[in-house]
Amino acid sequence: AQSVTQLGSHVSVSEGALVLLRCNYSSSVPPYLFWYVQYPNQGLQLLLKYTSAATLVKGINGFEAEFKKSETSFHLTKPSAHMSDAAEYFCAVSALKNTGNQFYFGTGTSLTVIP
Amino acid sequence: NAGVTQTPKFQVLKTGQSMTLQCAQDMNHNSMYWYRQDPGMGLRLIYYSASEGTTDKGEVPNGYNVSRLNKREFSLRLESAAPSQTSVYFCASSEALDSFGITDTQYFGPGTRLTVL
Numbered sequence: 001a002q003s004v005t006q007l008g009s010h011v012s013v014s015e016g017a018l019v020l021l022r023c024n025y026s027s028s029v030p031p032y033l034f035w036y037v038q039y040p041n042q043g044l045q046l047l048l049k050y051t052s053a054a055t056l057v058k059g060i061n062g063f064e065a066e067f068k069k070s071e072t073s074f075h076l077t078k079p080s081a082h083m084s085d086a087a088e089y090f091c092a093v094s095a096l097k098n099t100g101n102q103f104y105f106g107t108g109t110s111l112t113v114i115p
Numbered sequence: 116n117a118g119v120t121q122t123p124k125f126q127v128l129k130t131g132q133s134m135t136l137q138c139a140q141d142m143n144h145n146s147m148y149w150y151r152q153d154p155g156m157g158l159r160l161i162y163y164s165a166s167e168g169t170t171d172k173g174e175v176p177n178g179y180n181v182s183r184l185n186k187r188e189f190s191l192r193l194e195s196a197a198p199s200q201t202s203v204y205f206c207a208s209s210e211a212l213d214s215f216g217i218t219d220t221q222y223f224g225p226g227t228r229l230t231v232l
Contacts, residue, residue, distance in 0.1 A: 034220065043226055090158065
């Protein structure tokens with residue numbers, strides 16, 4: 001069963017516009033959730049993570065995400081897009097299952113910022 | 116600190132050839148991982164090592180073997196490469212988040228681009 005779903009494999013926004021990247025998870029137990037960013041030809045780096053503390057999490061580069069248990073969502077937002085935000089973004093979930101800790105990545109969302 | 120390093124950066128193989136991808140981390144992490152990244156499929160876990168001396172299969176282990184050489188190093192071997200193994204391979208490492216062993220932030224290497232002809 002898919003544990004992480006990212007809606008929209010490609011998102012385009014104008015420079016200065018709101019960025020909204022969607023992530024929904026499926027987990028029967030409270031998960032830990034992560035957003036990673038991947039710039040071209042590089043590895044992934046952590047943007048932010050939720051680990052059962054505050055539901056609104058602030059990350060690097062002005063990004064934030066809100067954990068909504070009722071909606072099983074962890075959407076990533078940024079009030080004003082910058083050209084340097086163009087990258088691939090991955091949502092990931094870490095949760096305990098019967099077989100132990102499992103870690104899954106979504107399929108990614110490519111963000112394009114239009115000048 | 117170099118973080119997570121991977122060698123080589125690029126490799127071209129012919130079908131049936133073998134090779135080993137090397138990964139090392141200098142953050143004293145217990146857990147290490149190998150992923151492959153393919154367009155439209157995100158990252159898929161091949162194998163992981165929760166701690167030195169242990170390895171476990173991930174989502175797509177067929178055609179691969181791994182060795183946790185010591186706490187720092189975790190290698191991935193392709194015994195007989197196939198075109199379906201053309202991909203970008205990432206190594207990552209992490210510590211456990213809490214007493215349950217939940218995975219914390221994973222730190223990634225720069226990747227190895229492998230082409231199998």
